[in-house]
Amino acid sequence: xxxxxxxxxxxxxxxxxxxxxxxxxxxxxxxxxxxxxxxxxxxxxxxxxxxxxxxxxxxxxxxxxxxxxxxxxxxxxxxxxxxxxxxxxxxxxxxxxxxxxxxxxxxxxxxxxxxxxxxxxxxxxxxxxxxxxxxxxxxxxxxxxxxxxxxxxxxxxxxxxxxxxxxxxxxxxxxxxxxxxxxxxxxxxxxxxxxxxxxxxxxxxxxxxxxxxxxxxxxxxxxxxxxxxxxxxxxxxxxxxxxxxxxxxxxxxxxxxxxxxxxxxxxxxxxxxxxxxxxxxxxxxxxxxxxxxxxxxxxxxxxxxxx
Amino acid sequence: xxxxxxxxxxxxxxxxxxxxxxxxxxxxxxxxxxxxxxxxxxxxxxxxxxxxxxxxxxxxxxxxxxxxxxxxxxxxxxxxxxxxxxxxxxxxxxxxxxxxxxxxxxxxxxxxxxxxxxxxxxxxxxxxxxxxxxxxxxxxxxxxxxxxxxxxxxxxxxxxxxxxxxxxxxxxxxxxxxxxxxxxxxxxxxxxxxxxxxxxxxxxxxxxxxxxxxxxxxxxxxxxxxxxxxxxxxxxxxxxxxxxxxxxxxxxxxxxxxxxxxxxxxxxxxxxxxxxxxxxxxxxxxxxxxxxxxxxxxxxxxxxxxx
Numbered sequence: 001x002x003x004x005x006x007x008x009x010x011x012x013x014x015x016x017x018x019x020x021x022x023x024x025x026x027x028x029x030x031x032x033x034x035x036x037x038x039x040x041x042x043x044x045x046x047x048x049x050x051x052x053x054x055x056x057x058x059x060x061x062x063x064x065x066x067x068x069x070x071x072x073x074x075x076x077x078x079x080x081x082x083x084x085x086x087x088x089x090x091x092x093x094x095x096x097x098x099x100x101x102x103x104x105x106x107x108x109x110x111x112x113x114x115x116x117x118x119x120x121x122x123x124x125x126x127x128x129x130x131x132x133x134x135x136x137x138x139x140x141x142x143x144x145x146x147x148x149x150x151x152x153x154x155x156x157x158x159x160x161x162x163x164x165x166x167x168x169x170x171x172x173x174x175x176x177x178x179x180x181x182x183x184x185x186x187x188x189x190x191x192x193x194x195x196x197x198x199x200x201x202x203x204x205x206x207x208x209x210x211x212x213x214x215x216x217x218x219x220x221x222x223x224x225x226x227x228x229x230x231x232x233x234x235x236x237x238x239x240x241x242x243x244x245x246x247x248x249x250x251x252x253x254x255x256x257x258x259x260x261x262x263x264x265x266x267x268x269x270x271x272x273x274x275x276x277x278x279x280x281x282x283x284x285x286x287x288x289x290x291x292x293x294x295x296x297x298x299x300x301x302x303x304x305x306x307x
Numbered sequence: 308x309x310x311x312x313x314x315x316x317x318x319x320x321x322x323x324x325x326x327x328x329x330x331x332x333x334x335x336x337x338x339x340x341x342x343x344x345x346x347x348x349x350x351x352x353x354x355x356x357x358x359x360x361x362x363x364x365x366x367x368x369x370x371x372x373x374x375x376x377x378x379x380x381x382x383x384x385x386x387x388x389x390x391x392x393x394x395x396x397x398x399x400x401x402x403x404x405x406x407x408x409x410x411x412x413x414x415x416x417x418x419x420x421x422x423x424x425x426x427x428x429x430x431x432x433x434x435x436x437x438x439x440x441x442x443x444x445x446x447x448x449x450x451x452x453x454x455x456x457x458x459x460x461x462x463x464x465x466x467x468x469x470x471x472x473x474x475x476x477x478x479x480x481x482x483x484x485x486x487x488x489x490x491x492x493x494x495x496x497x498x499x500x501x502x503x504x505x506x507x508x509x510x511x512x513x514x515x516x517x518x519x520x521x522x523x524x525x526x527x528x529x530x531x532x533x534x535x536x537x538x539x540x541x542x543x544x545x546x547x548x549x550x551x552x553x554x555x556x557x558x559x560x561x562x563x564x565x566x567x568x569x570x571x572x573x574x575x576x577x578x579x580x581x582x583x584x585x586x587x588x589x590x591x592x593x594x595x596x597x598x599x600x601x602x603x604x605x606x607x608x609x610x611x612x613x614x
Contacts, residue, residue: 086488181393183511184538204490205512206533219609224533226513231491263613302526304611306570 002041002066003252004112004138005033005245006131007121008078008101009046009070013094014280015083018234024281025056026080028121028144031238034285035245035272036119037063038293040252043112045069045131047104049077059282069109075100088236089203108134117252120164121241122146125156132163140257142166144244150177162194165257168244170201183208197262199247201240203227207266211259220259225266226304228274228296235280239273242285246272271296309348309373310559311419311445312340312552313438314428315385315408316353316377320401321587322390325541331588332363333387335428335451338545341592342552342579343426344370345600347559350419352376352438354411356384366589376416382407395543396510415441424559427471428548429453432463439470447564449473451551457484469501472564475551477508490515504569506554508547510534514573518566527566532573533611535581535603542587546580549592553579578603 012026029046036042043066048056050072060067078101081094106127114136120128120143128143141164149157150173157177161167167190171183178186183200187210190198198210206226213221247262247269254261274296275288319333340351350373355363357379367374385408388401413434421443427435427450435450448471456464457480464484468474474497478490485493490507494517497505505517513533520528554569554576561568581603582595 088488181395182538184536188538202512205509206531208533208536219606222536222610223613224513224536224610225613226515226531226533229491229515229529229531231489231495260614267613299526301613303529303531306530306532306574306608307567 001116001252001255002043003036003117003119003248004043004045004108004115004135005029005036005119005121005248006045006106006128007032007123007144007241009048009052010078010080012237012281013079013081014235014237016088016235017084017086019280021235021280023079025059026237026281027078028123028238028241030060031241031276031282032119032121032245032248033060033065034063034282035242035269035276036249036252037065038246038272038285038288039249039268042066042249043069043115045106045108045112047071047073047078047100047106049073049075049100052077059286063285069112071104071107073100073104082237084236088233091237106131106134116140116255117248118142119244119248120144120160121244125149125153125160128160129156129163132160139255140165140251142168142244142248144168144240145173147173147176158193161190164195166197166199167193167195168199168201170203170240174198174200199266201243203236203239207243207270209262209266211262220263223259223263223266225263225270227270228300229303230274230277233277236277237280238282239277242276243269243273245269267297267300268293271300308423308559308562309350310343310424310426310555311350311352311415311422311442312336312343312426312428312555313352313413313435314339314430314451314548316355316359317385317387319544319588320386320388321542321544323395323542324391324393326587328542328587330386332366333544333588334385335430335545335548337367338548338583338589339426339428339552339555340367340372341370341589342549342576342583343556343559344372345553345579345592345595345597346556346575349373349556350376350422352413352415352419354378354380354385354407354413356380356382356407359384366593370592376419378411378414380407380411389544391543395540398544413438423447423562424555425449426551426555427451427467428551432456432460432467435467436463436470439467446562447472447558449475449551449555451475451547452480454480454483465500468497471502473504473506474500474502475506475508477510477547481505481507506573508550510543510546514550514577516569516573518569527570530566530570530573532570532577534577535607536610537581537584540584543584544587545589546584549583550576550580552576574604574607575600578607
């Protein structure tokens with residue numbers, strides 16, 4: 001079984017109150033793939049420039065990620081620069097340089113065309129549609145998106161939503177897409193756009209899951225999970241991508257796509273995100289262990305239970 | 308057993324996208340008392356002016372609230388005017404008229420001096436200290452506060468915190484009091500100020516509870532609860548007070564002040580708050596039934612569980 005993940009691969013220059021990195025390995029597909037690799041086999045599709053060092057590919061491969069689908073193109077790798085103030089929930093963008101991403105035409109390698117789980121990480125919805133056309137019939141298809149596409153390519157995004165099983169987005173994006181301040185209303189409206197499950201990521205406030213009724217499981221239609229209570233975090237970049245990647249990896253590993261399984265997957269996604277924000281880039285994910293994940297899963301259960 | 312609740316009683320003029328009320332029954336003590344009365348016996352202390360109609364007292368008495376401690380003074384009742392935009396999490400104050408509250412010197416009736424639970428709702432911390440001096444030794448003492456007191460009477464507020472078992476405040480207040488953006492750090496710092504339990508209210512994002520270790524129950528030290536997922540709410544005024552009141556009422560009713568019991572109390576508080584915001588003033592609390600509360604408690608369990 002495997003998860004196919006498509007999205008951006010980037011050089012991130014990030015400043016937070018706790019430090020700074022320049023041209024560090026980043027991008028939605030990078031974070032999501034590293035996260036998913038903690039649970040399952042990952043195939044990764046994206047584009048990098050000639051400036052992308054072999055050592056970054058080595059990082060991905062050391063996590064067991066199949067990098068055959070990473071295309072190297074003449075030009076510079078996609079770059080993002082940004083900073084966070086003490087309100088670590090809010091990223092401030094300094095620059096976005098699309099570079100090789102500008103003319104990216106994703107081609108899925110033949111060996112990737114039959115994944116169990118397909119995750120369309122944040123990327124232009126036109127590219128997400130191209131991926132959907134190239135991949136057979138995954139058992140589960142998920143997508144993420146961002147404010148820019150809701151603003152500028154809404155129609156294409158809606159076509160993507162019609163074709164996926166699960167839509168992931170953050171709270172601000174859900175409000176913007178659904179034109180409502182209420183996240184509860186937004187979650188329900190996303191379900192009307194196509195997906196059978198909508199997951200709204202709320203950063204430090206956790207995540208909400210909305211599902212369409214499916215035969216008698218009404219009581220499972222809504223799920224609310226807090227985030228892991230971290231006191232020290234250094235860089236929130238990629239938290240949402242790690243959440244999604246961890247979720248996809250866990251679902252692929254179990255092959256169980258029931259609502260009960262999604263609940264656990266959301267908790268695992270939150271745990272991976274909580275580790276990732278403890279350091280810059282994907283540094284922390286390099287050495288997170290299965291025991292680390294199990295420990296926080298247990299804590300998650302204890303911190304949410306009541307009789 | 309009984310809960311003694313001290314705080315403001317007000318005429319609220321409130322406008323939301325869903326309607327408007329003028330000079331409606333409001334105030335922290337009013338909301339908290341109505342909420343607590345759903346679970347236990349409530350004694351209420353506050354001050355009103357000569358303009359306060361008998362029918363408002365009747366509303367309180369119809370909930371079984373003992374109103375002997377409500378003092379009527381020459382002058383006008385405390386008034387608050389405000390509005391909410393579509394972002395219903397944020398109250399915008401139009402005016403605050405202290406009126407009879409300005410010279411309020413709370414006297415606790417003799418029959419009130421031995422409550423099991425004492426809740427110092429939001430009120431000047433100097434008054435909270437005066438109450439603490441008049442009441443014997445309740446089994447549990449809780450307080451709430453607001454940004455104004457953190458700003459202007461910090462020292463007196465810190466003296467209150469040294470003398471209570473439980474501190475309640477909202478997220479912005481916790482950040483302000485503890486001078487940190489992290490709510491996790493804030494929760495821990497509040498515990499260093501005296502209380503053995505700190506509860507941070509996060510509006511639509513639920514609540515967090517922090518406790519000092521108490522003999523082997525490390526696993527219960529932190530609790531995170533979501534809020535009830537409401538799609539339609541008309542007026543968020545008093546939600547935090549209803550949360551606190553419901554919590555106090557449940558704890559008094561059970562007489563169980565363990566961390567397990569606090570977890571349940573937080574959920575009951577959230578449920579009462581969720582009903583209250585469905586209508587203006589305390590209208591909805593007039594006819595919420597034990598069955599209503601039990602239904603949402605069950606839903607709360609279902610929406611937070613994972614294996």
